[in-house]
Amino acid sequence: MSDLDFLFEKLESADKVLVGAGAGLSAAAGLSYFDTAVFDKYYPDVRRLGYRCQYELVGIRDDEWSVGRKWAWWATHVNYVRYIFPAAELYSKLLGLLDGKDYFVVTSNADRQFVRNGIDENRLFEFQGNYDNMGCAGRCTPHTWYNKPYLDRILERLDHEKFECPDDALPRCPYCGGLAEMCFRGEDYKERRERYVDFVESCEDRRLCIIELGVGFNTPGVIRWPFERITYQLPQSHLFRINSGYKELRNDRGDNDIPPEIEDRATFIGTDAAEVIERLCEMKEKRDK
Numbered sequence: 001m002s003d004l005d006f007l008f009e010k011l012e013s014a015d016k017v018l019v020g021a022g023a024g025l026s027a028a029a030g031l032s033y034f035d036t037a038v039f040d041k042y043y044p045d046v047r048r049l050g051y052r053c054q055y056e057l058v059g060i061r062d063d064e065w066s067v068g069r070k071w072a073w074w075a076t077h078v079n080y081v082r083y084i085f086p087a088a089e090l091y092s093k094l095l096g097l098l099d100g101k102d103y104f105v106v107t108s109n110a111d112r113q114f115v116r117n118g119i120d121e122n123r124l125f126e127f128q129g130n131y132d133n134m135g136c137a138g139r140c141t142p143h144t145w146y147n148k149p150y151l152d153r154i155l156e157r158l159d160h161e162k163f164e165c166p167d168d169a170l171p172r173c174p175y176c177g178g179l180a181e182m183c184f185r186g187e188d189y190k191e192r193r194e195r196y197v198d199f200v201e202s203c204e205d206r207r208l209c210i211i212e213l214g215v216g217f218n219t220p221g222v223i224r225w226p227f228e229r230i231t232y233q234l235p236q237s238h239l240f241r242i243n244s245g246y247k248e249l250r251n252d253r254g255d256n257d258i259p260p261e262i263e264d265r266a267t268f269i270g271t272d273a274a275e276v277i278e279r280l281c282e283m284k285e286k287r288d289k
């Protein structure tokens, strides 16, 4: 039996399905932070500053840019990732595979692709928050608010020459009038996190199929390591680690860093997430005929 057949069988027979989606899934859906052509087209002001792709801007430090330039960046970047880039069919296909199952999705992606493709939000935990929220930089209030109108205003007023949001267009807190900031974790973050924990706890003694898609090593504490622990602790679970990258890390079995403690209940599939999802959809169609 091929690994993909095995995955399909496990998915079909599972009582519960836990999905972990990393940057590799959005990359497989076409949203790559290394795409220089996209950068040239949608980030021309940033390109002029010498940057070549979105990835080079990930984690830019506070002291590197002025507040005005940081807002220019967020408005430009969120506008592309969240609004110009379309809802990806790959996510919709993945949700189709989960349809009718008791599943939960945890993702490190802030791009809202699951929400845009209609996931039941009670089944989603965005571990690193998402691109929709804004909060008070001075923390005068725990409330967050939808940032799009503010980002649109920045884009209207942007000084393209300097790549800066002018002072009088900087987003301000509606409560205290101080500066606002991007806020990745909305007010319901804790609640959603608890739902994730509840789901995992409900998987004890159940056949749990764990599918990890495109999760790398940038933030392994978010999905990769917890999924290994969950697999280890729940003897009826099986982990599928789907990742076409990190080829240099594969051991002599061709695995991508699967710990020996779980190697009999973990399967590494070194194929692109898009191809795996397509194939699973084909298998499902064939079975439904």
Ligand SMILES: [Zn+2]
Binding pocket: 136, 137, 138, 139, 140, 141, 173, 174, 175, 176, 177, 178
């Ligand atoms: Zn405030």
